[in-house]
Every structure is written in structure tokens, then in C-alpha cells.
């Protein structure tokens with residue numbers, strides 16, 4: 001349902017991604033892994049149609065990715081996108097007015113799960129709570145592709161694990177494909193079906209997490225350490 005066909009993305013003379021090809025299936029959770037600057041955000045932006053490939057094609061649900069086709073793609077970015085004077089409930093209303101696939105009922109359930117009160121002003125929220133709110137807003141939509149860029153980075157490690165596990169119940173695996181770009185591999189490993197590894201804009205490989213454990217006796221983090229040391 002998502003295809004990268006010989007995709008390169010240059011920023012000026014600098015390589016963001018170099019000749020990458022892979023295919024992703026519907027209904028799976030993918031980890032997009034790699035060190036800083038390896039091209040993870042670039043890959044997500046290409047799927048969301050926010051940047052265009054310099055060469056090659058990115059196909060999402062049979063069509064070339066662009067801003068219009070991206071109506072069915074949710075992209076949770078690292079950057080804060082909130083209006084500081086808004087209260088949480090204003091943000092929920094705003095999302096409800098902007099996105100047909102947004103569910104207020106689901107948003108309220110998620111706010112409850114994340115311990116967020118609707119009357120809090122966004123500018124008064126801690127970084128971790130802003131991170132929680134971003135997840136609430138993203139997961140309250142029903143789009144087919146969910147792109148999460150470092151979704152757990154602001155979260156307290158003490159609660160991260162339970163949040164990560166809880167989030168699974170809000171994903172519709174019949175319809176949604178999820179790609180999580182992250183450095184926090186340990187916590188999300190149990191969630192992932194397959195992993196795509198990037199380094200310096202190059203595609204290192206894609207593999208199944210369970211197979212890796214069964215055949216090679218390695219966790220993702222062990223595999224990453226070994227691969228990136230080489």
C-alpha cells in the first residue's frame with residue numbers, strides 16, 4: 001500500500017535519501033530506524049506529500065504521494081503545531097472542524113487515558129503533556145496511514161511503556177498502517193511487525209522483528225548496534 005520506487009531526495013547538493021526502494025503492507029506497524037540525519041523524517045515527509053522526490057516515485061494507495069492524496073495520511077511531527085492560547089477542548093473542536101475522519105468520542109477517551117483535562121490551556125502544558133496531546137489528536141483520526149515521528153520523545157520513561165501498550169488498542173489494524181520513526185527502540189519493539197533501517201540516506205534493509213529474534217537470536221537494538229558498528 002506504500003511503495004518507494006528508487007526514491008532519492010536531495011536538499012541542494014546534500015543527500016536526504018539515496019535510491020531507496022521498499023514496499024509496505026496495509027495493517028502493519030513498521031519501525032523506521034536509524035541514527036540522526038539518516039533520512040527518517042525525509043521518508044515520512046515524502047509519504048505525507050510534504051516534499052517531493054528528486055527522482056523515483058513514492059506511491060501511497062496506488063497514487064503518487066502529494067498534498068492532496070495526503071488527506072488520508074496523518075503525520076505527527078516532532079515540531080509543536082499548537083496555538084498557545086487554545087485550551088485542549090478548543091484544539092479538539094478545531095480538529096473536528098478540519099478533519100472529516102476525526103472522532104470527538106475517541107478523542108475524549110484518549111484524553112482520559114492520557115490524563116489530560118480539556119480545560120487546560122495548551123501554553124501551560126508540560127512538554128510531555130503536549131506530546132500526549134499530539135498523540136490524542138493523531139489517534140482520534142481514522143486515516144489509513146499513520147506516520148509518527150519520534151512520538152514518545154517528550155514522555156516520561158516511567159509511563160512511556162504503558163502509554164505505548166495502551167495506544168495499540170486505539171489503532172484499527174484492519175484499516176490503518178502505522179510507521180513509527182524513533183530512537184526509542186526498546187519501548188516500541190513489542191509493537192513492531194517489521195523494521196526499516198536507514199543510515200546516511202541509504203536503505204540498510206527491512207526485516208521482520210520476530211524472524212530476527214528466532215533466526216539470529218537478536219533484538220532490534222542488538223541488531224542495530226551490530227550493524228551500525230560495522
Ligand SMILES: Nc1ncnc2c1ncn2[C@@H]1O[C@H](COP(=O)(O)OP(=O)(O)OP(=O)(O)O)[C@@H](O)[C@H]1O
Pocket residue numbers: 011012014015016017034035036037038039040041042043
Ligand atoms: N530542509 C532541509 N534542508 C537541507 N538539508 C536537510 C533538510 N532536511 C533534512 N536535511 C538533511 O537530510 C538528511 C536527512 O535528514 P532527516 O531529517 O530526514 O533525518 P532523520 O533520520 O529524521 O534525523 P533525526 O533522527 O535527527 O530527526 C540530514 O543530513 C539532514 O541534514
